[in-house]
Amino acid sequence: xxxxxxxxxxxxxxxxxxxxxxxxxxxxxxxxxxxxxxxxxxxxxxxxxxxxxxxxxxxxxxxxxxxxxxxxxxxxxxxxxxxxxxxxxxxxxxxxxxxxxxxxxxxxxxxxxxxxxxxxxxxxxxxxxxxxxxxxxxxxxxxxxxxxxxxx
Amino acid sequence: xxxxxxxxxxxxxxxxxxxxxxxxxxxxxxxxxxxxxxxxxxxxxxxxxxxxxxxxxxxxxxxxxxxxxxxxxxxxxxxxxxxxxxxxxxxxxxxxxxxxxxxxxxxxxxxxxxxxxxxxxxxxxxxxxxxxxxxxxxxxxxxxxxxxxxxx
DNA sequence: TATTGTTATACTCTATAACTATA
DNA sequence: TATAGTTATAGAGTATAACAATA
Numbered sequence: 001x002x003x004x005x006x007x008x009x010x011x012x013x014x015x016x017x018x019x020x021x022x023x024x025x026x027x028x029x030x031x032x033x034x035x036x037x038x039x040x041x042x043x044x045x046x047x048x049x050x051x052x053x054x055x056x057x058x059x060x061x062x063x064x065x066x067x068x069x070x071x072x073x074x075x076x077x078x079x080x081x082x083x084x085x086x087x088x089x090x091x092x093x094x095x096x097x098x099x100x101x102x103x104x105x106x107x108x109x110x111x112x113x114x115x116x117x118x119x120x121x122x123x124x125x126x127x128x129x130x131x132x133x134x135x136x137x138x139x140x141x142x143x144x145x146x147x148x149x150x151x152x
Numbered sequence: 153x154x155x156x157x158x159x160x161x162x163x164x165x166x167x168x169x170x171x172x173x174x175x176x177x178x179x180x181x182x183x184x185x186x187x188x189x190x191x192x193x194x195x196x197x198x199x200x201x202x203x204x205x206x207x208x209x210x211x212x213x214x215x216x217x218x219x220x221x222x223x224x225x226x227x228x229x230x231x232x233x234x235x236x237x238x239x240x241x242x243x244x245x246x247x248x249x250x251x252x253x254x255x256x257x258x259x260x261x262x263x264x265x266x267x268x269x270x271x272x273x274x275x276x277x278x279x280x281x282x283x284x285x286x287x288x289x290x291x292x293x294x295x296x297x298x299x300x301x302x303x304x
Numbered sequence: 305t306a307t308t309g310t311t312a313t314a315c316t317c318t319a320t321a322a323c324t325a326t327a
Numbered sequence: 328t329a330t331a332g333t334t335a336t337a338g339a340g341t342a343t344a345a346c347a348a349t350a
Contacts, residue, residue: 012207012211012214012218012222013210013211014206014207014210014222015206015207015209015210016206016271016274016275017203017206017207018295019278019295020274020278021184021278021281021282021291021294021295021298022181022184022185022188022199022274022278022281023199023203024294024295024298024299024302025177025180025181025184025298026181026184026185026199027224027298027299027302028177028298028299028301028302029174029177029178029181030224030302031301031302031303031304032173032174032177032178032301033174033178036174047174047175047178051169051175054166054167054168054169055164055166055167055169057167058165058166058167059164059165062164066164070164070166072179072182119168122168122172122174123168126171126172126173126174129173129174129301130173132300132301133297133300138297139173142173142176142294142297143170143171143173143176145285145290145294146173146176146177146179146180147176147179147180148284148285149180149183149184149281149284150176150179150180150182150183151183152183
């Protein structure tokens with residue numbers, strides 16, 4: 001019997017994986033995720049937390065559930081996230097005026113400046129990745145295409 | 153004090169998120185992930201398991217660690233995955249001939265036909281998503297772009 | 305009855321460290 | 328010394344169910 005054990009991974013054939021949008025999406029997304037972590041983990045912010053902050057900053061007064069729905073998260077996952085962001089003095093809960101069941105979310109003053117710092121870092125990383133796109137309006141095309149592929 | 157609590161999510165402003173490749177990648181990837189689950193979960197196959205099968209099918213005899221490196225996984229994560237695939241009679245471990253520390257991975261006969269069924273389902277879903285791309289060679293463009301964005 | 309925030313729970317993924325047997 | 332497979336473990340992230348207060 002021949003020894004058909006292969007050791008090197010330099011010649012690995014990815015076969016069908018190479019033709020799958022889904023697989024390449026995953027690889028690209030994992031790369032972005034790990035770079036995001038390198039850039040922002042010292043500030044204690046994950047991609048998920050960043051998204052929450054970004055929504056609240058542009059939509060002050062949204063309720064926890066509304067933010068969760070916008071981001072496609074579950075309500076229950078918001079509790080720990082908002083707890084953490086409130087402890088970090090980035091945003092705060094306020095009782096909703098017209099519904100005593102719910103809290104409305106607002107940025108703190110510190111949170112506003114914190115978000116500026118955060119956004120600058122994220123945009124810097126984002127733009128360094130965008131330079132890999134050669135064409136003139138290739139970034140716009142990519143964003144549109146990804147949006148198309150995000151629809152159910 | 154005015155009531156600035158907002159309830160509707162139909163008018164949520166995504167702000168910077170809308171301009172971020174990373175965020176749109178995440179949304180698109182999650183959509184692919186959930187559709188993959190709908191299509192393949194009855195067969196007990198997750199995207200990660202599918203990737204392992206695809207690599208072994210095209211590269212019989214690769215060692216566990218080699219497959220892990222190709223996919224960007226950790227060695228330790230391979231154990232449970234290969235255990236499961238072996239129990240499902242999809243692939244099998246064989247002692248490597250030239251290194252008694254390692255196992256080489258091979259498809260079973262059943263695994264080969266199983267992979268054909270699996271691939272057909274995945275390709276069907278993949279092609280239904282690909283029809284959203286309008287341009288002639290837009291798919292090729294997207295795959296290349298995603299590959300570019302996957303490099304460190 | 306339905307919804308908001310919450311808690312508890314569980315399940316998957318992922319990352320790390322340490323162990324053994326081999327190299 | 329270094330490496331392959333393994334085990335244990337811990338940390339995220341995610342999903343479900345249930346509860347109290349309120350609608």
